[in-house]
Amino acid sequence: MYRYNYKKKNYRKNWRYNSKRSTQGLYYNSSYKKSLELIRTEFFNFDRVTFKKFSNFYSQKYGESKMKYMRQTYSKWKSGKTNMAKQTEFRILKCVPPYLSIDKQFELISYQVPSIIKQQKNELIKRRINASDLENTYKKFIKVIMEKEYQLDWFVKEVFSKEEVSEFLIVYKITMIECLRQSYEQVRKDLMEIIEIFPNIDCSIEFSYKIMLLETNINVDVFPIPGREKIDVDILKSNLVSKFKDKYKKILINHTLEQLKKDEIGSFNQKLSLYDIKKIINKIKNTSFDQEYDTKIIMEGHGGNFQIKIQRKNIVRMRYEVVKQTIKFFITSGLSGIIMYKIYSIQNFEIILLFGIFFIIYLGINWSKLNKLRWEVKDYERKRGERFTTN
Amino acid sequence: MSEKEVKGLQRIDIKRKLPAGFDELTTKEKNEVIKKIQEQDIEIRGEMLRKVAKSEIAEHDLAVGIDAVQRLDHDRKIYSKKMEGETGSGTYELNIRGGDTKFIVPVLVSIGIIIIVLALLFH
Numbered sequence: 001m002y003r004y005n006y007k008k009k010n011y012r013k014n015w016r017y018n019s020k021r022s023t024q025g026l027y028y029n030s031s032y033k034k035s036l037e038l039i040r041t042e043f044f045n046f047d048r049v050t051f052k053k054f055s056n057f058y059s060q061k062y063g064e065s066k067m068k069y070m071r072q073t074y075s076k077w078k079s080g081k082t083n084m085a086k087q088t089e090f091r092i093l094k095c096v097p098p099y100l101s102i103d104k105q106f107e108l109i110s111y112q113v114p115s116i117i118k119q120q121k122n123e124l125i126k127r128r129i130n131a132s133d134l135e136n137t138y139k140k141f142i143k144v145i146m147e148k149e150y151q152l153d154w155f156v157k158e159v160f161s162k163e164e165v166s167e168f169l170i171v172y173k174i175t176m177i178e179c180l181r182q183s184y185e186q187v188r189k190d191l192m193e194i195i196e197i198f199p200n201i202d203c204s205i206e207f208s209y210k211i212m213l214l215e216t217n218i219n220v221d222v223f224p225i226p227g228r229e230k231i232d233v234d235i236l237k238s239n240l241v242s243k244f245k246d247k248y249k250k251i252l253i254n255h256t257l258e259q260l261k262k263d264e265i266g267s268f269n270q271k272l273s274l275y276d277i278k279k280i281i282n283k284i285k286n287t288s289f290d291q292e293y294d295t296k297i298i299m300e301g302h303g304g305n306f307q308i309k310i311q312r313k314n315i316v317r318m319r320y321e322v323v324k325q326t327i328k329f330f331i332t333s334g335l336s337g338i339i340m341y342k343i344y345s346i347q348n349f350e351i352i353l354l355f356g357i358f359f360i361i362y363l364g365i366n367w368s369k370l371n372k373l374r375w376e377v378k379d380y381e382r383k384r385g386e387r388f389t390t391n
Numbered sequence: 392m393s394e395k396e397v398k399g400l401q402r403i404d405i406k407r408k409l410p411a412g413f414d415e416l417t418t419k420e421k422n423e424v425i426k427k428i429q430e431q432d433i434e435i436r437g438e439m440l441r442k443v444a445k446s447e448i449a450e451h452d453l454a455v456g457i458d459a460v461q462r463l464d465h466d467r468k469i470y471s472k473k474m475e476g477e478t479g480s481g482t483y484e485l486n487i488r489g490g491d492t493k494f495i496v497p498v499l500v501s502i503g504i505i506i507i508v509l510a511l512l513f514h
Binding site: 249257261268269279280283287295299328335338 | 410415416424428434442443446450460479484486488505509
Protein backbone atom coordinates (compact mmCIF):
# COMPACT_ATOMS: atom_id res chain seq x y z
CA MET A 1 0.00 0.00 0.00
CA TYR A 2 2.78 2.31 0.95
CA ARG A 3 4.63 1.46 -2.23
CA TYR A 4 1.56 2.19 -4.30
CA ASN A 5 1.03 5.61 -2.71
CA TYR A 6 4.64 6.48 -3.13
CA LYS A 7 4.49 5.73 -6.84
CA LYS A 8 1.23 7.56 -7.26
CA LYS A 9 2.63 10.63 -5.51
CA ASN A 10 5.73 10.59 -7.67
CA TYR A 11 3.66 10.11 -10.77
CA ARG A 12 1.51 13.11 -9.90
CA LYS A 13 4.55 15.18 -9.12
CA ASN A 14 6.22 14.21 -12.38
CA TRP A 15 3.03 14.71 -14.32
CA ARG A 16 2.71 18.26 -12.96
CA TYR A 17 6.33 18.91 -13.82
CA ASN A 18 5.96 17.39 -17.26
CA SER A 19 2.78 19.26 -18.05
CA LYS A 20 4.43 22.51 -17.07
CA ARG A 21 7.39 21.73 -19.32
CA SER A 22 5.30 20.37 -22.15
CA THR A 23 3.54 23.69 -22.50
CA GLN A 24 6.93 25.17 -23.31
CA GLY A 25 7.34 22.64 -26.10
CA LEU A 26 10.20 20.88 -24.40
CA TYR A 27 8.75 17.39 -24.27
CA TYR A 28 6.98 14.84 -26.34
CA ASN A 29 8.56 15.59 -29.69
CA SER A 30 10.51 12.85 -31.41
CA SER A 31 13.75 14.83 -31.71
CA TYR A 32 13.83 15.41 -27.95
CA LYS A 33 13.11 11.74 -27.22
CA LYS A 34 15.81 10.61 -29.65
CA SER A 35 18.34 13.03 -28.19
CA LEU A 36 17.57 11.86 -24.67
CA GLU A 37 17.91 8.25 -25.71
CA LEU A 38 21.31 8.91 -27.29
CA ILE A 39 22.55 10.85 -24.25
CA ARG A 40 21.40 8.15 -21.82
CA THR A 41 23.03 5.38 -23.88
CA GLU A 42 26.31 7.27 -24.10
CA PHE A 43 26.17 8.31 -20.44
CA PHE A 44 25.76 4.73 -19.25
CA ASN A 45 28.62 3.60 -21.49
CA PHE A 46 31.20 6.14 -20.30
CA ASP A 47 34.60 4.66 -19.58
CA ARG A 48 36.22 5.34 -16.19
CA VAL A 49 38.36 8.31 -17.36
CA THR A 50 35.53 10.02 -19.19
CA PHE A 51 33.19 9.46 -16.26
CA LYS A 52 35.71 11.09 -13.92
CA LYS A 53 36.05 14.13 -16.20
CA PHE A 54 32.28 14.30 -16.51
CA SER A 55 31.85 14.11 -12.70
CA ASN A 56 34.21 17.07 -12.22
CA PHE A 57 32.30 19.11 -14.79
CA TYR A 58 28.99 18.13 -13.15
CA SER A 59 30.33 19.15 -9.75
CA GLN A 60 31.48 22.56 -11.06
CA LYS A 61 28.07 23.17 -12.57
CA TYR A 62 25.69 21.86 -9.89
CA GLY A 63 27.78 21.44 -6.74
CA GLU A 64 29.45 18.58 -4.98
CA SER A 65 26.37 17.18 -3.25
CA LYS A 66 24.58 16.75 -6.58
CA MET A 67 27.66 15.12 -8.05
CA LYS A 68 27.89 12.69 -5.11
CA TYR A 69 24.24 11.76 -5.52
CA MET A 70 24.82 11.23 -9.23
CA ARG A 71 27.81 8.95 -8.61
CA GLN A 72 25.94 6.98 -5.94
CA THR A 73 22.84 6.45 -8.05
CA TYR A 74 24.64 5.89 -11.40
CA SER A 75 24.63 2.08 -11.18
CA LYS A 76 20.98 2.01 -10.06
CA TRP A 77 19.97 4.20 -13.02
CA LYS A 78 21.99 2.02 -15.33
CA SER A 79 20.40 -1.22 -14.06
CA GLY A 80 16.94 0.35 -14.13
CA LYS A 81 16.35 -0.13 -10.39
CA THR A 82 15.78 3.58 -9.96
CA ASN A 83 14.21 5.97 -12.42
CA MET A 84 16.07 9.17 -13.13
CA ALA A 85 14.25 12.33 -12.00
CA LYS A 86 13.39 14.76 -14.77
CA GLN A 87 15.58 17.45 -13.27
CA THR A 88 18.58 15.12 -13.24
CA GLU A 89 17.76 14.11 -16.80
CA PHE A 90 17.98 17.77 -17.84
CA ARG A 91 21.34 18.13 -16.10
CA ILE A 92 22.70 15.02 -17.81
CA LEU A 93 21.42 16.29 -21.15
CA LYS A 94 23.36 19.50 -20.66
CA CYS A 95 26.58 17.98 -19.31
CA VAL A 96 27.10 14.79 -21.37
CA PRO A 97 27.45 16.25 -24.94
CA PRO A 98 30.93 17.82 -24.43
CA TYR A 99 32.23 14.31 -23.62
CA LEU A 100 30.81 12.72 -26.77
CA SER A 101 32.75 12.06 -29.95
CA ILE A 102 32.29 14.56 -32.83
CA ASP A 103 30.22 11.95 -34.69
CA LYS A 104 27.84 11.55 -31.75
CA GLN A 105 27.62 15.31 -31.21
CA PHE A 106 26.74 15.73 -34.86
CA GLU A 107 24.14 12.98 -34.57
CA LEU A 108 22.63 14.86 -31.65
CA ILE A 109 22.25 18.14 -33.57
CA SER A 110 20.99 16.26 -36.66
CA TYR A 111 17.99 15.04 -34.66
CA GLN A 112 16.63 18.58 -35.00
CA VAL A 113 16.10 18.25 -38.77
CA PRO A 114 12.64 16.59 -38.72
CA SER A 115 11.42 19.22 -36.29
CA ILE A 116 12.73 22.01 -38.59
CA ILE A 117 11.07 20.44 -41.63
CA LYS A 118 7.82 20.25 -39.68
CA GLN A 119 8.08 23.91 -38.71
CA GLN A 120 8.55 25.11 -42.30
CA LYS A 121 6.04 22.70 -43.83
CA ASN A 122 3.02 24.79 -42.94
CA GLU A 123 4.51 27.84 -44.61
CA LEU A 124 5.38 26.01 -47.82
CA ILE A 125 1.95 24.50 -48.30
CA LYS A 126 -0.27 25.75 -51.06
CA ARG A 127 -2.90 23.49 -52.51
CA ARG A 128 -2.96 25.18 -55.89
CA ILE A 129 -0.92 27.83 -57.62
CA ASN A 130 -1.41 29.56 -60.94
CA ALA A 131 1.23 29.12 -63.61
CA SER A 132 1.30 32.92 -63.95
CA ASP A 133 2.38 33.08 -60.30
CA LEU A 134 4.93 30.26 -60.42
CA GLU A 135 8.11 32.33 -60.15
CA ASN A 136 6.72 34.59 -57.40
CA THR A 137 5.54 31.60 -55.36
CA TYR A 138 8.94 29.93 -55.47
CA LYS A 139 10.66 33.23 -54.63
CA LYS A 140 8.31 33.64 -51.68
CA PHE A 141 9.07 30.13 -50.46
CA ILE A 142 12.82 30.75 -50.75
CA LYS A 143 12.43 33.98 -48.79
CA VAL A 144 10.49 32.14 -46.09
CA ILE A 145 13.31 29.63 -45.69
CA MET A 146 15.99 32.32 -45.70
CA GLU A 147 14.29 34.41 -43.05
CA LYS A 148 12.74 31.70 -40.90
CA GLU A 149 13.80 31.58 -37.27
CA TYR A 150 13.57 27.91 -36.41
CA GLN A 151 12.77 26.79 -32.88
CA LEU A 152 15.19 24.14 -31.66
CA ASP A 153 14.95 21.96 -28.55
CA TRP A 154 15.89 23.88 -25.40
CA PHE A 155 19.14 22.02 -24.72
CA VAL A 156 20.59 22.67 -28.21
CA LYS A 157 21.45 26.28 -27.41
CA GLU A 158 23.00 25.24 -24.11
CA VAL A 159 25.03 22.38 -25.53
CA PHE A 160 26.20 23.87 -28.83
CA SER A 161 27.76 27.28 -29.42
CA LYS A 162 25.94 30.04 -31.27
CA GLU A 163 28.23 29.57 -34.31
CA GLU A 164 27.61 25.82 -34.38
CA VAL A 165 23.83 26.26 -34.29
CA SER A 166 23.96 29.01 -36.90
CA GLU A 167 26.17 26.91 -39.22
CA PHE A 168 23.82 23.94 -38.84
CA LEU A 169 20.84 26.07 -39.82
CA ILE A 170 22.68 27.70 -42.75
CA VAL A 171 23.68 24.33 -44.21
CA TYR A 172 20.10 23.13 -43.84
CA LYS A 173 18.78 26.30 -45.52
CA ILE A 174 21.26 26.03 -48.41
CA THR A 175 20.16 22.47 -49.21
CA MET A 176 16.47 23.42 -49.02
CA ILE A 177 16.90 26.50 -51.21
CA GLU A 178 18.85 24.47 -53.77
CA CYS A 179 16.00 21.94 -53.87
CA LEU A 180 13.50 24.75 -54.48
CA ARG A 181 15.66 26.35 -57.20
CA GLN A 182 16.00 23.05 -58.98
CA SER A 183 12.30 22.27 -58.62
CA TYR A 184 11.35 25.64 -60.18
CA GLU A 185 13.55 25.05 -63.24
CA GLN A 186 12.21 21.53 -63.70
CA VAL A 187 8.55 22.44 -63.27
CA ARG A 188 8.77 25.38 -65.67
CA LYS A 189 10.55 23.26 -68.27
CA ASP A 190 7.94 20.50 -67.88
CA LEU A 191 5.04 22.87 -68.44
CA MET A 192 6.66 24.66 -71.38
CA GLU A 193 7.54 21.48 -73.23
CA ILE A 194 4.53 19.31 -72.46
CA ILE A 195 1.83 21.83 -73.33
CA GLU A 196 3.48 22.54 -76.69
CA ILE A 197 3.04 18.97 -77.92
CA PHE A 198 -0.76 18.94 -77.67
CA PRO A 199 -2.06 17.91 -81.03
CA ASN A 200 -4.11 19.92 -83.46
CA ILE A 201 -6.96 17.42 -83.56
CA ASP A 202 -10.65 17.78 -82.88
CA CYS A 203 -10.86 16.83 -79.20
CA SER A 204 -11.01 18.24 -75.70
CA ILE A 205 -7.91 18.18 -73.55
CA GLU A 206 -7.72 18.46 -69.77
CA PHE A 207 -4.33 18.90 -68.23
CA SER A 208 -3.26 18.81 -64.61
CA TYR A 209 0.19 19.00 -63.04
CA LYS A 210 1.44 18.32 -59.52
CA ILE A 211 4.80 19.58 -58.29
CA MET A 212 6.67 16.65 -56.75
CA LEU A 213 8.66 18.61 -54.15
CA LEU A 214 5.80 20.72 -52.82
CA GLU A 215 2.88 18.39 -53.60
CA THR A 216 1.08 21.38 -55.08
CA ASN A 217 -1.22 21.43 -58.10
CA ILE A 218 -0.64 23.96 -60.85
CA ASN A 219 -3.42 25.69 -62.67
CA VAL A 220 -2.12 26.50 -66.15
CA ASP A 221 -3.89 29.83 -66.57
CA VAL A 222 -1.40 31.21 -69.07
CA PHE A 223 0.91 29.93 -71.77
CA PRO A 224 3.84 30.37 -72.32
CA ILE A 225 4.69 30.35 -68.63
CA PRO A 226 6.00 33.77 -67.59
CA GLY A 227 9.16 34.23 -65.56
CA ARG A 228 12.82 33.47 -65.96
CA GLU A 229 14.19 29.99 -66.61
CA LYS A 230 16.16 30.07 -63.36
CA ILE A 231 15.66 31.81 -60.06
CA ASP A 232 18.55 34.01 -59.00
CA VAL A 233 19.00 33.95 -55.26
CA ASP A 234 21.70 35.56 -53.17
CA ILE A 235 22.63 32.23 -51.67
CA LEU A 236 23.50 32.18 -48.01
CA LYS A 237 27.21 32.11 -47.34
CA SER A 238 28.51 28.97 -45.71
CA ASN A 239 31.91 29.63 -44.20
CA LEU A 240 32.34 26.31 -42.55
CA VAL A 241 34.49 26.84 -39.48
CA SER A 242 32.97 24.79 -36.66
CA LYS A 243 34.13 21.35 -35.54
CA PHE A 244 31.44 19.88 -37.79
CA LYS A 245 32.81 21.52 -40.96
CA ASP A 246 33.97 18.21 -42.50
CA LYS A 247 30.58 16.67 -41.84
CA TYR A 248 28.84 19.62 -43.51
CA LYS A 249 31.17 19.48 -46.51
CA LYS A 250 30.30 15.81 -46.92
CA ILE A 251 26.58 16.55 -46.57
CA LEU A 252 26.73 19.33 -49.15
CA ILE A 253 28.67 17.19 -51.63
CA ASN A 254 26.33 14.22 -51.15
CA HIS A 255 23.36 16.55 -51.53
CA THR A 256 24.78 17.92 -54.80
CA LEU A 257 25.37 14.40 -56.12
CA GLU A 258 21.87 13.35 -55.09
CA GLN A 259 20.39 16.40 -56.82
CA LEU A 260 22.46 15.63 -59.92
CA LYS A 261 21.10 12.10 -59.97
CA LYS A 262 17.53 13.29 -59.52
CA ASP A 263 18.02 15.87 -62.26
CA GLU A 264 19.34 13.31 -64.73
CA ILE A 265 16.54 10.84 -63.98
CA GLY A 266 13.94 13.62 -64.14
CA SER A 267 15.28 14.94 -67.42
CA PHE A 268 15.16 11.47 -68.92
CA ASN A 269 11.64 10.90 -67.55
CA GLN A 270 10.46 14.08 -69.18
CA LYS A 271 11.93 13.14 -72.58
CA LEU A 272 10.43 9.67 -72.34
CA SER A 273 7.05 11.08 -71.30
CA LEU A 274 7.01 13.41 -74.32
CA TYR A 275 7.94 10.48 -76.56
CA ASP A 276 5.20 8.28 -75.02
CA ILE A 277 2.54 10.99 -75.31
CA LYS A 278 3.42 11.70 -78.95
CA LYS A 279 3.18 8.00 -79.76
CA ILE A 280 -0.21 7.63 -78.00
CA ILE A 281 -1.55 10.74 -79.76
CA ASN A 282 -0.37 9.48 -83.15
CA LYS A 283 -2.20 6.23 -82.56
CA ILE A 284 -5.47 7.85 -81.56
CA LYS A 285 -5.19 10.23 -84.50
CA ASN A 286 -5.60 7.19 -86.73
CA THR A 287 -9.08 6.42 -85.40
CA SER A 288 -11.96 7.20 -87.74
CA PHE A 289 -14.00 10.40 -87.34
CA ASP A 290 -17.14 8.65 -86.00
CA GLN A 291 -15.23 6.87 -83.23
CA GLU A 292 -15.20 8.25 -79.72
CA TYR A 293 -12.33 7.90 -77.32
CA ASP A 294 -11.36 8.77 -73.75
CA THR A 295 -7.68 8.73 -73.01
CA LYS A 296 -6.16 9.22 -69.60
CA ILE A 297 -2.40 9.55 -69.51
CA ILE A 298 -0.52 9.80 -66.20
CA MET A 299 3.17 10.49 -66.62
CA GLU A 300 6.18 11.46 -64.60
CA GLY A 301 7.85 14.67 -65.67
CA HIS A 302 11.07 16.33 -64.61
CA GLY A 303 9.78 18.17 -61.55
CA GLY A 304 6.32 16.68 -61.11
CA ASN A 305 3.61 14.38 -62.33
CA PHE A 306 1.05 15.28 -64.92
CA GLN A 307 -2.24 13.90 -66.02
CA ILE A 308 -3.76 14.44 -69.44
CA LYS A 309 -7.29 13.55 -70.45
CA ILE A 310 -7.93 13.59 -74.19
CA GLN A 311 -11.51 13.05 -75.18
CA ARG A 312 -13.26 12.96 -78.50
CA LYS A 313 -16.98 12.51 -78.71
CA ASN A 314 -19.23 12.05 -81.72
CA ILE A 315 -21.21 15.27 -81.60
CA VAL A 316 -23.86 13.89 -83.99
CA ARG A 317 -24.43 10.93 -81.70
CA MET A 318 -24.63 13.19 -78.67
CA ARG A 319 -27.23 15.44 -80.28
CA TYR A 320 -29.14 12.40 -81.43
CA GLU A 321 -29.19 11.15 -77.83
CA VAL A 322 -30.59 14.53 -76.70
CA VAL A 323 -33.34 14.39 -79.35
CA LYS A 324 -34.13 10.79 -78.42
CA GLN A 325 -34.36 11.63 -74.74
CA THR A 326 -36.52 14.72 -75.47
CA ILE A 327 -38.97 12.65 -77.52
CA LYS A 328 -39.03 10.01 -74.80
CA PHE A 329 -39.73 12.66 -72.17
CA PHE A 330 -42.62 14.24 -74.06
CA ILE A 331 -44.18 10.89 -74.93
CA THR A 332 -44.00 9.65 -71.34
CA SER A 333 -45.41 13.00 -70.11
CA GLY A 334 -48.33 12.72 -72.52
CA LEU A 335 -49.02 9.12 -71.63
CA SER A 336 -48.79 9.88 -67.91
CA GLY A 337 -51.35 12.69 -68.38
CA ILE A 338 -53.77 10.41 -70.25
CA ILE A 339 -53.43 7.61 -67.68
CA MET A 340 -53.93 10.06 -64.79
CA TYR A 341 -57.04 11.47 -66.48
CA LYS A 342 -58.49 7.98 -66.86
CA ILE A 343 -57.66 7.08 -63.23
CA TYR A 344 -59.23 10.35 -62.02
CA SER A 345 -62.58 9.18 -63.34
CA ILE A 346 -62.43 6.15 -60.97
CA GLN A 347 -62.40 8.62 -58.02
CA ASN A 348 -60.13 6.40 -55.92
CA PHE A 349 -57.78 8.87 -54.26
CA GLU A 350 -55.37 6.23 -52.98
CA ILE A 351 -54.76 4.91 -56.51
CA ILE A 352 -54.54 8.48 -57.86
CA LEU A 353 -51.93 9.32 -55.23
CA LEU A 354 -49.94 6.13 -55.89
CA PHE A 355 -49.85 6.63 -59.67
CA GLY A 356 -49.25 10.35 -59.24
CA ILE A 357 -46.12 9.75 -57.16
CA PHE A 358 -44.92 7.07 -59.60
CA PHE A 359 -45.30 9.35 -62.62
CA ILE A 360 -43.66 12.30 -60.90
CA ILE A 361 -40.60 10.17 -60.00
CA TYR A 362 -40.46 8.64 -63.46
CA LEU A 363 -40.72 11.98 -65.24
CA GLY A 364 -38.17 13.49 -62.82
CA ILE A 365 -35.63 10.79 -63.70
CA ASN A 366 -36.22 11.34 -67.42
CA TRP A 367 -35.89 15.09 -67.02
CA SER A 368 -32.57 14.79 -65.18
CA LYS A 369 -31.26 12.38 -67.86
CA LEU A 370 -32.21 14.89 -70.53
CA ASN A 371 -30.48 17.73 -68.69
CA LYS A 372 -27.36 15.61 -68.17
CA LEU A 373 -27.13 14.87 -71.87
CA ARG A 374 -27.62 18.54 -72.76
CA TRP A 375 -24.92 19.50 -70.25
CA GLU A 376 -22.52 16.92 -71.72
CA VAL A 377 -22.95 18.41 -75.20
CA LYS A 378 -22.42 21.96 -73.93
CA ASP A 379 -19.40 20.98 -71.79
CA TYR A 380 -17.74 19.11 -74.63
CA GLU A 381 -18.29 22.00 -77.05
CA ARG A 382 -16.89 24.43 -74.46
CA LYS A 383 -13.78 22.30 -73.96
CA ARG A 384 -13.25 21.97 -77.68
CA GLY A 385 -13.68 25.71 -77.98
CA GLU A 386 -11.11 26.44 -75.32
CA ARG A 387 -8.73 23.94 -76.98
CA PHE A 388 -7.88 22.52 -73.61
CA THR A 389 -8.99 23.09 -70.06
CA THR A 390 -6.78 22.93 -67.00
CA ASN A 391 -7.47 21.28 -63.68
CA MET B 392 42.76 4.04 -61.26
CA SER B 393 43.51 7.47 -62.69
CA GLU B 394 40.81 9.88 -63.83
CA LYS B 395 41.86 9.50 -67.48
CA GLU B 396 41.40 5.72 -67.34
CA VAL B 397 37.98 6.16 -65.74
CA LYS B 398 36.88 8.44 -68.57
CA GLY B 399 38.11 6.00 -71.20
CA LEU B 400 36.29 3.06 -69.72
CA GLN B 401 32.98 4.58 -68.78
CA ARG B 402 32.72 7.41 -71.32
CA ILE B 403 31.28 9.65 -68.65
CA ASP B 404 31.84 13.38 -68.67
CA ILE B 405 33.02 13.42 -65.06
CA LYS B 406 34.10 17.07 -65.05
CA ARG B 407 30.60 18.28 -65.87
CA LYS B 408 29.22 16.42 -62.88
CA LEU B 409 31.75 17.37 -60.24
CA PRO B 410 30.17 19.18 -57.28
CA ALA B 411 31.27 22.60 -56.03
CA GLY B 412 34.13 22.37 -53.57
CA PHE B 413 35.52 19.24 -55.25
CA ASP B 414 39.02 20.74 -55.62
CA GLU B 415 39.25 21.31 -51.86
CA LEU B 416 38.82 17.59 -51.12
CA THR B 417 41.60 15.17 -50.34
CA THR B 418 42.63 12.62 -52.99
CA LYS B 419 40.77 9.87 -51.11
CA GLU B 420 37.60 11.96 -50.94
CA LYS B 421 37.93 12.93 -54.61
CA ASN B 422 38.14 9.27 -55.59
CA GLU B 423 35.09 8.51 -53.48
CA VAL B 424 33.10 11.25 -55.22
CA ILE B 425 34.18 10.07 -58.69
CA LYS B 426 33.27 6.50 -57.78
CA LYS B 427 29.85 7.61 -56.60
CA ILE B 428 29.25 9.58 -59.82
CA GLN B 429 30.18 6.51 -61.87
CA GLU B 430 27.93 4.26 -59.83
CA GLN B 431 25.05 6.71 -60.18
CA ASP B 432 25.63 6.91 -63.91
CA ILE B 433 25.56 3.15 -64.34
CA GLU B 434 22.41 2.94 -62.22
CA ILE B 435 20.71 5.69 -64.28
CA ARG B 436 21.69 4.12 -67.60
CA GLY B 437 20.27 0.77 -66.50
CA GLU B 438 17.05 2.42 -65.37
CA MET B 439 16.79 4.31 -68.67
CA LEU B 440 17.15 1.15 -70.75
CA ARG B 441 14.51 -0.62 -68.67
CA LYS B 442 12.09 2.28 -69.08
CA VAL B 443 12.67 2.60 -72.84
CA ALA B 444 11.99 -1.13 -73.25
CA LYS B 445 8.76 -0.76 -71.27
CA SER B 446 7.65 2.15 -73.45
CA GLU B 447 8.37 0.20 -76.64
CA ILE B 448 6.25 -2.73 -75.39
CA ALA B 449 3.40 -0.40 -74.39
CA GLU B 450 3.53 1.31 -77.80
CA HIS B 451 3.34 -2.05 -79.56
CA ASP B 452 0.39 -3.19 -77.41
CA LEU B 453 -1.48 0.02 -78.14
CA ALA B 454 -0.88 -0.30 -81.88
CA VAL B 455 -2.15 -3.89 -81.84
CA GLY B 456 -5.26 -2.88 -79.85
CA ILE B 457 -6.15 0.02 -82.14
CA ASP B 458 -5.57 -2.05 -85.27
CA ALA B 459 -7.94 -4.69 -83.89
CA VAL B 460 -10.64 -2.02 -83.45
CA GLN B 461 -10.04 -0.62 -86.94
CA ARG B 462 -10.41 -4.09 -88.47
CA LEU B 463 -13.85 -4.59 -86.90
CA ASP B 464 -16.89 -4.76 -89.17
CA HIS B 465 -18.37 -1.40 -88.14
CA ASP B 466 -21.69 -1.66 -89.96
CA ARG B 467 -24.72 -1.90 -87.66
CA LYS B 468 -22.57 -2.69 -84.63
CA ILE B 469 -21.88 -0.78 -81.47
CA TYR B 470 -18.54 -1.53 -79.88
CA SER B 471 -16.34 -0.38 -77.05
CA LYS B 472 -12.76 -1.36 -76.33
CA LYS B 473 -10.73 -0.49 -73.26
CA MET B 474 -6.96 -0.59 -73.37
CA GLU B 475 -4.60 -0.03 -70.46
CA GLY B 476 -0.85 0.00 -70.46
CA GLU B 477 2.23 0.97 -68.56
CA THR B 478 4.97 2.86 -70.33
CA GLY B 479 8.41 3.65 -68.96
CA SER B 480 7.24 7.03 -67.72
CA GLY B 481 3.70 6.32 -66.56
CA THR B 482 0.40 4.75 -67.48
CA TYR B 483 -2.35 5.22 -70.05
CA GLU B 484 -5.97 4.21 -70.40
CA LEU B 485 -7.75 4.35 -73.71
CA ASN B 486 -11.39 3.66 -74.25
CA ILE B 487 -12.63 3.61 -77.85
CA ARG B 488 -16.32 3.52 -78.66
CA GLY B 489 -18.07 3.58 -81.98
CA GLY B 490 -20.61 1.94 -84.20
CA ASP B 491 -23.67 2.59 -86.31
CA THR B 492 -25.73 5.50 -84.99
CA LYS B 493 -28.32 5.40 -87.72
CA PHE B 494 -30.86 3.43 -85.70
CA ILE B 495 -33.31 6.32 -85.22
CA VAL B 496 -35.78 4.63 -87.61
CA PRO B 497 -36.38 1.52 -85.47
CA VAL B 498 -36.67 3.71 -82.37
CA LEU B 499 -39.26 5.98 -84.04
CA VAL B 500 -41.17 2.95 -85.35
CA SER B 501 -41.33 1.45 -81.85
CA ILE B 502 -42.53 4.76 -80.37
CA GLY B 503 -45.18 5.05 -83.11
CA ILE B 504 -46.47 1.55 -82.40
CA ILE B 505 -46.74 2.31 -78.66
CA ILE B 506 -48.71 5.53 -79.38
CA ILE B 507 -51.11 3.74 -81.74
CA VAL B 508 -51.70 0.92 -79.22
CA LEU B 509 -52.40 3.40 -76.42
CA ALA B 510 -54.69 5.48 -78.63
CA LEU B 511 -56.68 2.37 -79.54
CA LEU B 512 -56.92 1.39 -75.88
CA PHE B 513 -58.34 4.71 -74.75
CA HIS B 514 -60.80 5.21 -77.60
